[in-house]
Amino acid sequence: EAQVTQNPRYLITVTGKKLTVTCSQNMNHEYMSWYRQDPGLGLRQIYYSMNVEVTDKGDVPEGYKVSRKEKRNFPLILESPSPNQTSLYFCASSPPAGGLHEQYFGPGTRLTVT
Amino acid sequence: AQRVTQPEKLLSVFKGAPVELKCNYSYSGSPELFWYVQYSRQRLQLLLRHISRESIKGFTADLNKGETSFHLKKPFAQEEDSAMYYCALSAEVGSYIPTFGRGTSLIVHP
Numbered sequence A: 001e002a003q004v005t006q007n008p009r010y011l012i013t014v015t016g017k018k019l020t021v022t023c024s025q026n027m028n029h030e031y032m033s034w035y036r037q038d039p040g041l042g043l044r045q046i047y048y049s050m051n052v053e054v055t056d057k058g059d060v061p062e063g064y065k066v067s068r069k070e071k072r073n074f075p076l077i078l079e080s081p082s083p084n085q086t087s088l089y090f091c092a093s094s095p096p097a098g099g100l101h102e103q104y105f106g107p108g109t110r111l112t113v114t
Numbered sequence B: 001a002q003r004v005t006q007p008e009k010l011l012s013v014f015k016g017a018p019v020e021l022k023c024n025y026s027y028s029g030s031p032e033l034f035w036y037v038q039y040s041r042q043r044l045q046l047l048l049r050h051i052s053r054e055s056i057k058g059f060t061a062d063l064n065k066g067e068t069s070f071h072l073k074k075p076f077a078q079e080e081d082s083a084m085y086y087c088a089l090s091a092e093v094g095s096y097i098p099t100f101g102r103g104t105s106l107i108v109h110p
Helices: none
Strands: A004-007 A010-013 A019-025 A031-038 A042-051 A054-057 A076-078 A087-094 A109-113 B003-005 B010-014 B019-021 B024-026 B032-038 B045-049 B072-074 B083-090 B104-109
Touching: A004 A087, A010 A019, A019 A031, A019 A087, A019 A109, B003 B083, B010 B019, B019 B104
Parallel strands: A010 A109, B010 B104
Antiparallel strands: A004 A019, A019 A076, A031 A042, A031 A087, A042 A054, A087 A109, B003 B024, B019 B072, B032 B045, B032 B083, B083 B104
């Protein structure tokens, strides 16, 4: 089954404790991205990747890092999480020229930073 | 800069009533526009895109370049249409940062 998976689905952590949220897709998509979803603010893009070893900032990259060492994986790293990063995070992927194609979303990761 | 505005945070209707979820955009070129839907506890999924000119689950959306709008419409709402709806815009080829609106929560009462 073609899908985008994320782990963990739920995470509660404390300020400053490094964490990684994994994202994997099995559709051989070149484009992958991370979003955060907050009430009243909709979806905001954090980082995106056009292909292996090619990443770039989205609208709200501060406090996040990403890497794209393999085509199928695009982990989101929070080196020193803070409470304002409490949010619902979605990973997405799409074929080449990601902007013009349908994006396939993961199930979401709900992160709480205390 | 491209921008998507969904003026209504919440839209509440009764079953069988017509529904229109508004989406306005600002972009100087020729955009690609999408509607995504997120049902309760599910992931976002594409509902429709303007270039396809199709009707999905009874929903349609027409791109009006003069009014820079891409409103989503359905003549008779169903309870299962209750969900969060996001309008999204992508610029012409080469743009990799799609812009999403803030979303409209549609509630259809029985």
